Amino acid sequence: xxxxxxxxxxxxxxxxxxxxxxxxxxxxxxxxxxxxxxxxxxxxxxxxxxxxxxxxxxxxxxxxxxxxxxxxxxxxxxxxxxxxxxxxxxxxxxxxxxxxxxxxxxxxxxxxxxxxxxxxxxxxxxxxxxxxxxxxxxxxxxxxxxxxxxxxxxxxxxxxxxxxxxxxxxxxxxxxxxxxxxxxxxxxxxxxxxxxxxxxxxxxxxxxxxxxxxxxxxxxxxxxxxxxxxxxxxxxxxxxxxxxxxxxxxxxxxxxxxxxxxxxxxxxxxxxxxxxxxxxxxxxxxxxxxxxxxxxxxxxxxxxxxxxxxxxxxxxxxxxxxxxxxxxxxxxxxxxxxxxxxxxxxxxxxxxxxxxxxxxxxxxxxxxxxxxxxxxxxxxxxxxxxxx
Numbered sequence: 476x477x478x479x480x481x482x483x484x485x486x487x488x489x490x491x492x493x494x495x496x497x498x499x500x501x502x503x504x505x506x507x508x509x510x511x512x513x514x515x516x517x518x519x520x521x522x523x524x525x526x527x528x529x530x531x532x533x534x535x536x537x538x539x540x541x542x543x544x545x546x547x548x549x550x551x552x553x554x555x556x557x558x559x560x561x562x563x564x565x566x567x568x569x570x571x572x573x574x575x576x577x578x579x580x581x582x583x584x585x586x587x588x589x590x591x592x593x594x595x596x597x598x599x600x601x602x603x604x605x606x607x608x609x610x611x612x613x614x615x616x617x618x619x620x621x622x623x624x625x626x627x628x629x630x631x632x633x634x635x636x637x638x639x640x641x642x643x644x645x646x647x648x649x650x651x652x653x654x655x656x657x658x659x660x661x662x663x664x665x666x667x668x669x670x671x672x673x674x675x676x677x678x679x680x681x682x683x684x685x686x687x688x689x690x691x692x693x694x695x696x697x698x699x700x701x702x703x704x705x706x707x708x709x710x711x712x713x714x715x716x717x718x719x720x721x722x723x724x725x726x727x728x729x730x731x732x733x734x735x736x737x738x739x740x741x742x743x744x745x746x747x748x749x750x751x752x753x754x755x756x757x758x759x760x761x762x763x764x765x766x767x768x769x770x771x772x773x774x775x776x777x778x779x780x781x782x783x784x785x786x787x788x789x790x791x792x793x794x795x796x797x798x799x800x801x802x803x804x805x806x807x808x809x810x811x812x813x814x815x816x817x818x819x820x821x822x823x824x825x826x827x828x829x830x831x832x833x834x835x836x837x838x839x840x841x842x843x844x845x846x847x848x849x850x851x852x853x854x855x856x857x858x859x860x861x862x863x
Contacts, residue, residue: 478779487786490755494787497751501791501839502798504740509799509832511733513822515726519719521660521820529691530603530714533684533701540721541575541683542592550707554684559697561689563599569687571600574673576682578643578665580632591628593643595669603685607661612637612652617668623652625662627806627819635665644675660718663819685714741839744791748843752784753850773852780848781841788840792833799832800824 487494533554534544546554554560555570563569574595579588594600601607601614615621624635634641641648648667656662669681688694698711712720802822 478775484786486755487783493751493754494790497748498787498791498794500744500747501788501836502794504737504744504839505792505795505832505836506798507733507740508737508835509796509824509828510802510822511729511737512828512831513799513802513824514733515729516825516828517820517823518726518729520823521658527603527605527687527714529688531686531688531694531697531711532714532717533686533709533711534682534717536708536710541573542577544682546572546681546684546709548680550709551681551684553704553706554701554709555686557686557697557700559688559690559693559700561687563602567599569599569603571597571603571685572669572681573597573600573685574669574676574678574682576644576672576676576678580634580641582631583633591632592664593622593672594664594666595672596666597669600666600669600685603687604656604661606657606659608655608657609652610655612650614652614654615667616651618671619668620646620648620671621651622648622665622667623654624650624665626653626655627662628665629653631819641665644672646675658821660721737835741835745839745843748784748787748840749847751787752780752844752847755780755783755847777848777852780851781844784840784844784848785837786840787844788836788838789833791840792836795836796824796829796832 532541533546534541535546538544551572555568555572560568560570576593576595577590578593580591581587582589597617609623610626612623615623622641624632628635629637633639635650635653637650637653639650641650654661654666673679673681686697688697694713701707701709701711799822803824806819806821
């Protein structure tokens with residue numbers, strides 16, 4: 476015979492203050508746990524959405540980032556003439572030869588400089604990124620000292636306002652547009668004409684190439700061609716995979732730090748839940764004896780107290796998740812450990828994050844209530860009834 480669920484719920488309601496305080500402690504831990512997962516989800520989504528599935532990034536073998544890479548002009552000519560590369564509207568290969576450089580800019584209201592990615596690209600590069608839309612102003616003109624900035628850069632740097640001028644590479648550049656890349660990593664970049672930027676930075680080779688495949692299934696053929704060609708010292712990755720790899724170091728750091736803090740805080744929350752449940756057992760010894768005298772078995776008492784603990788965990792988990800959901804309105808910027816450039820992204824609450832947070836809260840509730848539930852189940856009928 477099982478103890479009714481309504482009885483368990485009424486017991487929690489009868490101790491509203493204690494229940495609220497215990498659930499509040501659990502909620503704070505779940506808040507930390509959920510925000511860490513949301514931060515990691517936001518980072519991965521930002522970098523994965525940076526790439527298009529049918530786009531391929533080509534860099535030098537052994538290079539982890541575009542900044543470390545170099546592709547010579549003869550190599551670029553070989554790559555763009557590969558038969559797997561899709562033709563553009565004008566019949567030319569849909570390939571973008573790009574240069575990527577880091578510069579330092581001062582953030583708004585901060586005296587410390589931050590690294591910002593400068594990307595030299597072309598009309599083909601813009602065509603390869605359909606998620607990029609000019610929000611204000613216009614796109615830069617080829618052959619000019621004009622640049623466009625991502626929305627995150629415009630929001631955080633005074634020198635990136637529309638119509639302002641930036642000075643780098645011993646030249647003055649005019650900001651003629653602000654673009655929105657749909658929350659991808661491109662929002663944290665500055666773009667200009669590749670030839671002008673290569674001249675300004677005195678570069679003789681490109682950093683990377685981005686090409687569009689004529690058909691998605693041609694990727695393995697394209698990669699094999701790049702690998703076996705003796706003229707090339709390059710490797711290729713799908714653009715989404717390439718940018719996803721850029722998140723690994725930072726993602727690992729966020730997860731290790733966040734989970735360490737969550738575990739430390741969860742120990743305190745579980746001890747709080749355990750104290751609450753032990754106090755509940757101590758105050759209800761006579762009640763437990765009555766239940767046993769009415770025919771409820773030890774496992775029914777054990778189940779009732781474990782259910783109380785799980786309800787506490789569920790209440791704390793729901794409250795913590797509700798608080799964490801408010802973080803979706805905030806953005807976060809940090810240094811990408813792969814590129815050492817400033818990267819801005821948002822907290823994102825996904826169904827996976829919500830499920831993990833609730834499960835984490837239930838586990839804390841279960842562990843916090845397990846020993847008190849064992850204590851309640853082991854009480855003898857006679858000893859318990861003496862407390863009445």
